[in-house]
Every structure is written in structure tokens, then in C-alpha cells.
Amino acid sequence: MNLLLLEDADFVAADRAVLSGRRLKHLHEVHGAESGDSLRVGRLGGLMGRGTLLALDEQHAELRVELDQPPPAKLPLTLLLALPRPKMLKRVLQTVAAMGVPRLVLLNSYRVEKSFWQTPFLEPEAIREQLLLGLEQARDTVLPEVSIEKRFKPFVEDRLPAISAGTLGLVGHPGDYPACPRAVSEPVTLAIGPEGGWIPYEVDKLQEAGLAPVQLGERILRVETAVPALLARLF
Amino acid sequence: MNLLLLEDADFVAADRAVLSGRRLKHLHEVHGAESGDSLRVGRLGGLMGRGTLLALDEQHAELRVELDQPPPAKLPLTLLLALPRPKMLKRVLQTVAAMGVPRLVLLNSYRVEKSFWQTPFLEPEAIREQLLLGLEQARDTVLPEVSIEKRFKPFVEDRLPAISAGTLGLVGHPGDYPACPRAVSEPVTLAIGPEGGWIPYEVDKLQEAGLAPVQLGERILRVETAVPALLARLF
Numbered sequence: 001m002n003l004l005l006l007e008d009a010d011f012v013a014a015d016r017a018v019l020s021g022r023r024l025k026h027l028h029e030v031h032g033a034e035s036g037d038s039l040r041v042g043r044l045g046g047l048m049g050r051g052t053l054l055a056l057d058e059q060h061a062e063l064r065v066e067l068d069q070p071p072p073a074k075l076p077l078t079l080l081l082a083l084p085r086p087k088m089l090k091r092v093l094q095t096v097a098a099m100g101v102p103r104l105v106l107l108n109s110y111r112v113e114k115s116f117w118q119t120p121f122l123e124p125e126a127i128r129e130q131l132l133l134g135l136e137q138a139r140d141t142v143l144p145e146v147s148i149e150k151r152f153k154p155f156v157e158d159r160l161p162a163i164s165a166g167t168l169g170l171v172g173h174p175g176d177y178p179a180c181p182r183a184v185s186e187p188v189t190l191a192i193g194p195e196g197g198w199i200p201y202e203v204d205k206l207q208e209a210g211l212a213p214v215q216l217g218e219r220i221l222r223v224e225t226a227v228p229a230l231l232a233r234l235f
Numbered sequence: 236m237n238l239l240l241l242e243d244a245d246f247v248a249a250d251r252a253v254l255s256g257r258r259l260k261h262l263h264e265v266h267g268a269e270s271g272d273s274l275r276v277g278r279l280g281g282l283m284g285r286g287t288l289l290a291l292d293e294q295h296a297e298l299r300v301e302l303d304q305p306p307p308a309k310l311p312l313t314l315l316l317a318l319p320r321p322k323m324l325k326r327v328l329q330t331v332a333a334m335g336v337p338r339l340v341l342l343n344s345y346r347v348e349k350s351f352w353q354t355p356f357l358e359p360e361a362i363r364e365q366l367l368l369g370l371e372q373a374r375d376t377v378l379p380e381v382s383i384e385k386r387f388k389p390f391v392e393d394r395l396p397a398i399s400a401g402t403l404g405l406v407g408h409p410g411d412y413p414a415c416p417r418a419v420s421e422p423v424t425l426a427i428g429p430e431g432g433w434i435p436y437e438v439d440k441l442q443e444a445g446l447a448p449v450q451l452g453e454r455i456l457r458v459e460t461a462v463p464a465l466l467a468r469l470f
Contacts, residue, residue: 034278037354072391072452072453072454091459094457095457095460099454099456114432137456137457139453139454139455183417216467217307219333219334219335219373219374219375220333220372220374220461221334221373222329222330222333222372225330225333226463228456228460228461228463228464229334230467230468232465232467233468
């Protein structure tokens with residue numbers, strides 16, 4: 001936790017917040033925080049700055065906060081991700097938030113196992129929890145928007161063309177395709193497939209919606225590795 | 236497992252191999268493999284190609300193999316990594332192997348918790364197991380060399396200058412430094428710090444050994460995210 005994220009409900013006055021729960025536990029156990037300590041804090045959806053611990057016990061921590069810095073810029077990106085397996089989903093959500101992806105679409109694909117859609121990690125509260133961990137890691141205050149599309153075809157046919165319009169549309173896909181471009185300056189719509197990759201029908205449909213296949217070399221990477229690799233190369 | 240890796244001990248003839256244990260279990264449970272199936276195989280340290288399952292039961296699988304393709308090229312890189320916490324170490328070892336890092340040095344740093352050096356995941360067999368998983372993921376046959384340096388100063392003073400000589404030496408470090416270069420053509424020596432970063436003394440010592448600090452932006456990334464991000468940007 002490189003940033004203590006405060007939510008509206010934590011504020012008891014314009015410059016005072018009171019914490020409990022997970023963040024308090026972290027302050028005690030990981031930071032070994034004490035009254036008087038100064039910490040990096042941010043207000044969810046708002047500014048970042050410093051917080052001074054006024055009081056700290058087993059139940060609550062009270063801080064005086066001064067928020068004066070904007071959060072870091074987001075990437076100009078909409079990321080489409082074939083739904084990863086639940087354990088990987090958690091880490092990928094953290095990575096997406098940490099790297100500054102503003103919009104994530106979790107999408108079905110032929111090679112997404114049906115059981116993955118049953119995971120409790122797809123509940124809105126569970127998704128939010130992982131995104132918060134990513135924001136705390138990277139020092140950002142703005143939650144990415146996450147949408148869930150359980151039907152590939154209607155999403156790709158009916159809604160993706162409007163999302164990709166005016167952006168550089170790309171599909172990460174191993175094969176005889178151009179290399180993923182570097183250091184682009186325009187907004188991007190990027191689709192990353194499941195383990196085992198998109199099926200040819202899906203690549204065709206994504207192409208019809210304006211996304212061009214690109215590759216990262218002959219090595220097959222796990223989704224949690226491919227996401228930071230593609231983003232670091234693109235931006 | 237995108238590549239079934241065979242070891243010398245598996246071969247019962249020049250073109251026949253017999254498997255048991257983890258790989259057999261994976262063939263049954265994940266691949267649902269059956270006699271007659273053709274699989275991508277590779278020989279550890281050697282060529283890759285196809286294997287045909289001649290027989291398969293609960294105890295063994297026998298394959299006829301034909302190996303004729305070289306493994307993918309490695310990156311021209313020596314990666315120095317402050318020892319990550321044990322759970323992250325496992326994933327980072329897989330990522331390092333999957334991305335084609337040929338040489339990894341696990342290094343001490345002031346901010347590496349002493350307890351991390353006690354983990355059983357640092358045993359040679361445990362390291363090898365994670366590297367094999369990374370090779371199987373990415374379809375490579377050549378294990379990275381991993382060395383363990385529990386003392387920062389003697390390593391950085393006495394041995395690092397020879398490693399970094401003739402390479403582009405870089406230290407990933409947040410701060411007011413030049414951005415990490417893109418698409419370099421020369422060999423690289425790259426050092427990535429622990430959670431919380433290198434301390435100033437360490438950055439100084441790494442600079443004396445020929446490594447220049449570079450940054451990836453103001454977001455603080457976890458080691459397992461920073462590694463693929465830096466490698467994808469550099470190569």
C-alpha cells in the first residue's frame with residue numbers, strides 16, 4: 001500500500017478522516033504506523049496529498065489530511081480482455097488499475113471456460129476490492145470502469161465499432177502478424193485473448209469491428225504477463 | 236503447458252520418451268490426452284518439435300518424438316532482481332523464464348526482508364520447477380541461469396562491473412531520471428529493486444558499477460508487473 005485511499009464515508013470533516021478495517025490493519029501490521037506519522041493519502045476519485053495520524057488504536061485511526069495533487073494521468077486506452085481464470089482475474093484487475101487503464105471490458109470467448117463466469121470474484125464488490133489494491137499500489141485515486149460482456153458476438157458486432165472508432169484498434173494474437181507498435185500517440189482499443197488464444201472466427205469478428213491483429217513474438221505469455229508487456233510497449 | 240518438456244532421463248531411445256508424475260497428470264487432467272494425439276514437445280536444453288502419444292495410462296505415457304526446431308532466441312540481458320517475497324518470487328521466476336531472460340541474479344538489498352532468504356522456494360529444485368513452468372508456458376527449452384547473491388556490496392563492487400562491461404547498464408528506479416529507453420539493440424544489464432525501491436546508497440553503488448537510473452513513470456508497480464513492463468519496453 002503506497003497510498004492510503006480514503007473514501008467519502010471516511011471523512012468526518014473536510015480535512016479529517018477516520019479509518020477502520022483492512023486499511024487500519026495494514027497501517028498497524030505493515031507500516032507499524034504511530035500517532036504523528038505522516039502518510040501519503042488520496043481521496044477516492046479525487047486529489048492526493050499527505051495525512052497526519054492524529055490518533056491510532058486497535059479500532060480506529062484518525063487523520064488530518066491535506067490534498068493538493070492530482071492523481072497520475074490514465075492511459076488513453078480501452079482494454080478488452082477475455083475473462084481470465086479466477087485466480088488470474090484478481091491479479092489482472094490489480095495490474096489494470098495499477099497501470100492506469102481507465103476502461104476494462106471482460107469479454108467472453110470460445111476458449112473461456114464456462115465455469116469462470118460463476119466465480120465470486122466477478123461480484124462488483126470483489127472487483128472493486130482488487131482495483132483498490134491496484135490503485136493503492138500505484139498511487140492513483142480513480143477507479144477504472146469495468147464492464148462485463150458475457151456474449152461475444154452482440155458486443156463485438158453492436159458496441160465495439162463505436163468504442164474503437166477514432167482509436168488505434170489492436171488484437172494481441174500470436175502468429176504471422178505485424179509486431180505490436182511502440183510509443184503510440186493516439187488512443188488505443190486493445191483486445192487480449194484467453195489462454196489458448198482467440199479462435200479464428202473471433203479474430204475475424206474483431207477485425208470487422210476495427211481491430212488489427214498484432215503480435216509480441218513467438219513466446220506465449222500468460223495474460224498477467226501479456227497485459228503489462230503490451231501496455232509498456234504501446235505507451 | 237504449451238510445450239511438453241522432456242528431460243534426458245525420459246528418453247528410452249533416440250526418438251522415444253516415457254513420462255510420469257506432474258507432466259503425465261497434466262496430460263490427463265488438462266489436455267485430456269489420448270493415445271494417438273500429437274503434442275508440441277521439446278527436449279530440455281535442446282530442440283523442439285512434435286510428439287505422438289503411443290500409449291497412455293495412469294502410470295506412464297510413451298511418446299515418439301521428432302525434434303527439428305530450435306528454441307526461440309533469448310533476450311540479450313542479465314537481470315538483477317532484489318529478492319522478492321516468496322510468493323512473488325515463484326511467479327517472477329516463471330515470468331523470467333517465459334520472457335527469455337537468460338541470466339538472473341537474485342540480489343540482496345536493504346529493503347529485502349531478511350526472512351525472504353529463508354524460503355524453501357530458493358532451493359535449487361524449487362527454482363528449477365518454476366523456471367520449467369515458464370519454459371512450458373512460453374515454448375522454450377533452455378533454462379535461465381540463476382545465481383543468488385546474498386551480499387550486495389561485494390557483488391556490486393567486485394563482480395557487477397565485469398557483467399555490465401560492454402552492455403547498456405540500467406537501474407529501474409522511480410524518480411527524476413530519464414525514461415527507460417525503447418527498442419535497444421545492444422545487450423543490457425538491468426537491475427530492478429525491491430518493494431519500496433533501492434536505497435540511495437544502493438543506487439550510488441549500482442551507478443559506480445556502470446548502471447544508469449531510468450524510470451517507467453510515476454506509478455509504482457509491483458515487481459511482477461515491472462519485470463514484463465521493462466522488458467517489453469527495452470526489447
